[in-house]
Amino acid sequence: MIRVALVDDQALFRAGIRMLVDSQPDLEVVAEAGDGSEALAVIPAAGADVVLMDIRMPVMDGLAATEQLLRMPDPPRVVMLTTFDLDEAAARAIRQGASGFLLKDADPEFLLAAIRTVHAGSAVIAASATRDLFAHVGGTAVRAVPPVYATLTEREKEIFALAARGLSNAEIAASEYLSEATVKTHISRILTKLGLRDRVQLVVFAFDHGLV
Template sequence: MTTARPPAGDPSGIRVLLVDDQELVRTGLRRILRVRDGFDIVGECDDGRDVVEMVAACEPDVILMDLRMRHVDGITATATVRTLRKPPPVLVLTTFDDDQLLSGALRAGAAGFILKDSPAEALIWAVRAVVRDGAFLDPAVTERVLRGFRRAVPEPREPADTGLTDRELDVLRLMARGLTNAEIGSTLFISEVTVKSHVNHIFTKLDLRDRAAAIIYAFENSLVMPSGGREG
């Protein structure tokens, strides 16, 4: 099933495309992401093969993407979306038994992930964070995903010579832990404007396209380690 709808509410609301093969899940998402809370569900589809067509039809600000679908899975669909000229960020919807797939979703260009059974307030926060900051990592599963990245690189690497300042490295590590710009600013006692400046410098110095790419870079270059590991 594929449906697209014109904006139903405030034109300044966040335009959301739902991609999930379970009608019950999509119904729940519609009930959470309401117009009165600043969201506009502009389209839905039940398989990844329809995503590009739907993006063209309804021009969403963000895509909520399931990983497991019948024909085209969420990882493949995310990678396809990222090839578009102006791709919207993809927030992956996951369950506890999907965490092995999440590193693949991030490599494909997903802006982050959130558990399907998260409280409504957490989902609302995550969608807004992805649109505002370009990434959101659910802390409930981030640690396991990080460990998955480390298993994919059996021999620990020495941290790369990034050319980043100490403060920029701090920002990158916190970004990779899933913190928003506001949370990074609070942690480092700097303004959100300063955080944004550091993030832009990180993108430029490392030749990275977006926040998701920066998170992958931090994982793959041993700048972030699972709990108990040393961060160089």
């Protein structure tokens, strides 16, 4: 059973999402909160696996709450809820470690699939969407490339650059005349060396350090 927490200042919206989530045999809403401060009080005790977090709320917004949640031991996966497709706040949340964002008017089936995807360890949004988001909103000042980047082989740096542009494994395989399995292995090694969780975080790393 995947344990879900809902954080949104609109009670009616939460009620609709709760009804949808609880209708699934493998999903269960275990906590609700109307603002970020309340979320920090109830989510750890509830043992939520996935948190659907509104970005804009009174008292404490979703960004501040997410930052604190992800500092906790064994934190849940956090998906930001937003009304804007290319949202600077969503970009900030992803930098903090959120697993992506969903539009509040997303198709119900897509929302349910997103919860399951995040719980399984992947990001909600594709690397290509992340690239578009960061290209649109712009980034913070470019930081120096950390020494760990030098541990990548030349081939891994080539694969890194293609992944940072948002190309899928299949697209990288086609452009480099490699098998998808080989590309997957390269990506896995790159993520391990750089200490990154997934391809979305790879895109963030590339933007933050001027590598894309």
